[in-house]
Amino acid sequence: MDFLRPAGWEEALAAKAEHPAAVPIAGGTDVMVEINFDHRRPEYLMDLNRVGDLYEWEVGEDAVRLGACVPYARIMEHLRAELPGLALASHTVASPQIRNRGGVGGNLGTASPAGDAHPALLAAGAEVEAESVRGARRIPIDAFYTGVKRNALAPDELIRAVHVKKADGPQQYSKVGTRNAMVIAVCAFGLALHPETRTVRTGIGSAAPTPVRARAAEEFLNAALEEGGLWDNGKAVVPSLAQRFADLCAAACDPIDDVRGTAGYRRHAVGVMARRTLTWTWESYRGARRTTEGAA
Amino acid sequence: MRIDFTVNGRPREADDVWEGESLLYVLRERLGLPGSKNACEQGECGSCTVRLDGVPVCSCLVAAGQVQGREVVTVEGLADLAGQRSRGAVARPGEDTGLSPLQQAFLDAGAVQCGFCTPGLLVAADEMLERHPDPSDADIREALSGNLCRCTGYEKIMDAVRLAAARRAERG
Ligand SMILES: Cc1cc2nc3c(=O)[nH]c(=O)nc-3n(C[C@H](O)[C@H](O)[C@H](O)COP(=O)(O)OP(=O)(O)OC[C@H]3O[C@@H](n4cnc5c(N)ncnc54)[C@H](O)[C@@H]3O)c2cc1C
Ligand code: FES
Ligand code: FES
Numbered sequence: 322m323d324f325l326r327p328a329g330w331e332e333a334l335a336a337k338a339e340h341p342a343a344v345p346i347a348g349g350t351d352v353m354v355e356i357n358f359d360h361r362r363p364e365y366l367m368d369l370n371r372v373g374d375l376y377e378w379e380v381g382e383d384a385v386r387l388g389a390c391v392p393y394a395r396i397m398e399h400l401r402a403e404l405p406g407l408a409l410a411s412h413t414v415a416s417p418q419i420r421n422r423g424g425v426g427g428n429l430g431t432a433s434p435a436g437d438a439h440p441a442l443l444a445a446g447a448e449v450e451a452e453s454v455r456g457a458r459r460i461p462i463d464a465f466y467t468g469v470k471r472n473a474l475a476p477d478e479l480i481r482a483v484h485v486k487k488a489d490g491p492q493q494y495s496k497v498g499t500r501n502a503m504v505i506a507v508c509a510f511g512l513a514l515h516p517e518t519r520t521v522r523t524g525i526g527s528a529a530p531t532p533v534r535a536r537a538a539e540e541f542l543n544a545a546l547e548e549g550g551l552w553d554n555g556k557a558v559v560p561s562l563a564q565r566f567a568d569l570c571a572a573a574c575d576p577i578d579d580v581r582g583t584a585g586y587r588r589h590a591v592g593v594m595a596r597r598t599l600t601w602t603w604e605s606y607r608g609a610r611r612t613t614e615g616a617a
Numbered sequence: 618m619r620i621d622f623t624v625n626g627r628p629r630e631a632d633d634v635w636e637g638e639s640l641l642y643v644l645r646e647r648l649g650l651p652g653s654k655n656a657c658e659q660g661e662c663g664s665c666t667v668r669l670d671g672v673p674v675c676s677c678l679v680a681a682g683q684v685q686g687r688e689v690v691t692v693e694g695l696a697d698l699a700g701q702r703s704r705g706a707v708a709r710p711g712e713d714t715g716l717s718p719l720q721q722a723f724l725d726a727g728a729v730q731c732g733f734c735t736p737g738l739l740v741a742a743d744e745m746l747e748r749h750p751d752p753s754d755a756d757i758r759e760a761l762s763g764n765l766c767r768c769t770g771y772e773k774i775m776d777a778v779r780l781a782a783a784r785r786a787e788r789g
């Protein structure tokens with residue numbers, strides 16, 4: 322094994338081009354487990370810790386450009402207002418020690434259906450900035466997950482940053498597990514209200530071969546909210562509407578039975594989380610509307 | 618490969634390090650610092666917790682090559698670190714500072730049974746007390762949520778951290 326230590330981004334791209342089989346290591350919280358247990362013996366390990374700009378983020382007009390290696394702990398601390406869904410999801414990852422090292426770039430690199438960043442990114446709307454010596458491109462998050470632990474990166478590409486849309490409304494993240502800390506999701510659900518475009522977006526984790534959106538549920542809810550004039554009149558989402566949305570979210574799952582839970586349980590739990598997160602975010606939207614209108 | 622880094626304030630070097638080796642292995646097997654414990658090697662138990670450039674991490678998940686030129690503090694360095702904090706100065710080389718106040722509190726509160734989890738808990742709790750000198754129970758639980766103990770049931774550990782914070786407040 323060889324240990325590559327690029328001192329900057331260009332050097333990292335050159336090294337990856339020369340050794341496409343090189344395994345990047347950021348926080349190491351996935352890679353080192355595999356090496357410690359002999360599940361992986363890469364020819365080259367490529368340390369990203371020295372590539373400083375991967376640890377930075379910029380808050381732009383519409384989106385946050387989040388460096389690939391920014392640890393979850395930083396996201397929780399500094400980006401709660403701009404990226405509430407991702408900050409909530411980050412807080413559910415493992416433990417403080419893991420959150421101090423691991424980040425979204427590594428979560429995307431692993432592309433596990435159980436990764437906690439994914440439902441939040443799907444719900445918020447995001448693009449992955451991938452680059453190689455051949456050039457840079459933006460991969461829409463919906464096109465990034467290509468199979469179980471597979472993603473759209475080419476062998477010579479690295480993730481430089483993730484562009485996540487800034488929240489324009491309430492967001493929630495919900496995760497089912499056996500306890501509060503150190504739990505890989507049995508299943509998870511992210512939901513974001515986008516009042517500016519009058520749309521709702523979702524993300525489902527651990528209940529299909531890849532992280533997925535519940536598109537039919539989104540379309541149904543978008544139409545129902547529009548039809549009832551709910552974005553304007555600020556009325557409550559009636560239980561039958563929430564239930565129909567929940568059923569459609571459960572139907573979007575394609576889960577398996579495994580040690581963490583059965584397929585049936587996962588489908589049920591996703592429905593419950595969908596209903597709850599919709600209620601929480603919608604109530605918070607109505608509350609905010611009342612305050613702004615009251616103040617106006 | 619060869620790794621040069623700082624451990625508990627002293628420059629150290631490790632030779633013939635395998636590229637896939639963890640920081641935990643280097644500390645225990647190459648530098649003779651067995652304080653950090655190896656229990657799971659997969660980030661689940663926290664007994665290998667050290668500080669890397671000040672931040673608590675699982676040393677079993679840090680590749681040795683990643684610590685080149687960086688600073689690590691292990692449980693063996695906690696007494697020196699506490700000494701530096703209280704004197705605001707660097708400890709004199711060779712000075713035997715014994716136990717840190719937090720380590721003493723763990724003993725006094727009966728928070729140590731088999732002791733396997735203790736080094737990791739000490740490093741994590743010590744860092745938390747730097748950030749929250751007067752921690753709530755929620756602060757303590759959150760900071761220690763990545764450290765497993767199979768013996769104590771955690772209550773005595775909570776007591777120990779509260780005791781250390783209270784003693785520090787008394788001393789001012
Ligand atoms: C005890 C424990 C508990 C965990 N709990 C959770 C949990 O609750 N939720 C969760 O989502 N995850 C969990 N994980 C998994 C892991 O912490 C996350 O997936 C984390 O986001 C990985 O980030 P990292 O920086 O440590 O990645 P690394 O291990 O460094 O890398 C992961 C993968 O991504 C690739 N990679 C990294 N950076 C880049 C880049 N810039 N470009 C291209 N490829 C890249 C690597 O080559 C590797 O294949 C847990 C892990 C452990 C050990
Ligand atoms: S040995 Fe590192 S967390 Fe258990
Ligand atoms: S004292 Fe034995 S594991 Fe904690």
